[in-house]
Amino acid sequence: MIVLKWLFLTISPCDAAEPWQLGSQDAATPIMQGIIDLHHDIFFFLILILVFVLWILVRALWHFHYKENAIPQRIVHGTTIEILRTIFPSLISMFIAIPSFALLYSMDEVVVDPAITIKAIGHQWYWTYEYSDYNSSDEQSLTFDSYMIPEEDLELGQSRLLEVDNRVVVPAKTHLRIIVTSADVPHSWAVPSSGVKCDAVPGRLNQISILVQREGVYYGQCSEICGTNHAFTPIVVEAVPRKDYGSRVSNQLIPQTGEA
Amino acid sequence: MEDECISESYSFFLCVFLLNQIELKTAPADFRFPTTNQTRHCFTRYIEFHRCTTAKGEDSNDCERFAKYYRALCPGEWVDKWNEQRETGTFPGPL
Numbered sequence: 382m383i384v385l386k387w388l389f390l391t392i393s394p395c396d397a398a399e400p401w402q403l404g405s406q407d408a409a410t411p412i413m414q415g416i417i418d419l420h421h422d423i424f425f426f427l428i429l430i431l432v433f434v435l436w437i438l439v440r441a442l443w444h445f446h447y448k449e450n451a452i453p454q455r456i457v458h459g460t461t462i463e464i465l466r467t468i469f470p471s472l473i474s475m476f477i478a479i480p481s482f483a484l485l486y487s488m489d490e491v492v493v494d495p496a497i498t499i500k501a502i503g504h505q506w507y508w509t510y511e512y513s514d515y516n517s518s519d520e521q522s523l524t525f526d527s528y529m530i531p532e533e534d535l536e537l538g539q540s541r542l543l544e545v546d547n548r549v550v551v552p553a554k555t556h557l558r559i560i561v562t563s564a565d566v567p568h569s570w571a572v573p574s575s576g577v578k579c580d581a582v583p584g585r586l587n588q589i590s591i592l593v594q595r596e597g598v599y600y601g602q603c604s605e606i607c608g609t610n611h612a613f614t615p616i617v618v619e620a621v622p623r624k625d626y627g628s629r630v631s632n633q634l635i636p637q638t639g640e641a
Numbered sequence: 642m643e644d645e646c647i648s649e650s651y652s653f654f655l656c657v658f659l660l661n662q663i664e665l666k667t668a669p670a671d672f673r674f675p676t677t678n679q680t681r682h683c684f685t686r687y688i689e690f691h692r693c694t695t696a697k698g699e700d701s702n703d704c705e706r707f708a709k710y711y712r713a714l715c716p717g718e719w720v721d722k723w724n725e726q727r728e729t730g731t732f733p734g735p736l
Contacts, residue, residue: 498668513717514665514709516712552665560679586680586682588678
């Protein structure tokens, strides 16, 4: 049991960039899971094609070296091989296209009305989040800025260039609508583990629908060049249990009371 | 429990909601605007609200629905700017 405990001690999902990371972050939404599955599907065909092409290439270089084989052949036609080398790539393209289009169209499908709308507004160089579903007047009831925590203010265990002072708190297992826009120059709101990357264009409201399937803290970074501190404009989404959402949001409100 | 909310400086209704965990509700998906670009959706809801108040009176409760929708969708800055434009008579929409 002790050995098992040691082996499983470090199970924690990858929801932020890791040093020397090769693969995707762990999926937190159905969209990201779909993207990862599509990647695996395509990668299979990619390896098949890669091995085949490399094999042919190496064989050609080896057997048709000018010293080994001085006289090149003069084959011009070959009906069978021409048919095969047309049919097989089309079949492979079809096998790649089917899951790809399935994912593409399902991403756009609006199945359920969202439960919450959160606005993410990009500024140079921070994000502002507005939760205004419950306003009784035109004043914003919950608006806060989300600045990166500078390196000198980080605590032990926090991630450099990724942590923010105020996180976006969302309820898990709830359909969210996120409206992304900008107040100045184009930015992009990206959270890789949720499979989200949405451009923040001034004068335009871009909508994305996500369903975060598990609680956790998800990190992302601004993904459209927006000035000198473009690299220092991270996004942190914290998914909390649905029943805790109300109290978490009100806790965020209380320090803001002076500004609200 | 609502008494705790009276002294808060943010919205009374938000405070009550947060304490009572009222169901989460927001502007529904509008089939007139099926695409990613929801700029027109926000603008249309804002106009619908003001046309409703013009038709039914300022204090009509029927119009509150549209108000919730545009407040959910539109950034606060945009709403403030449009309110100012309406006051000065320069609002560029069919109110």
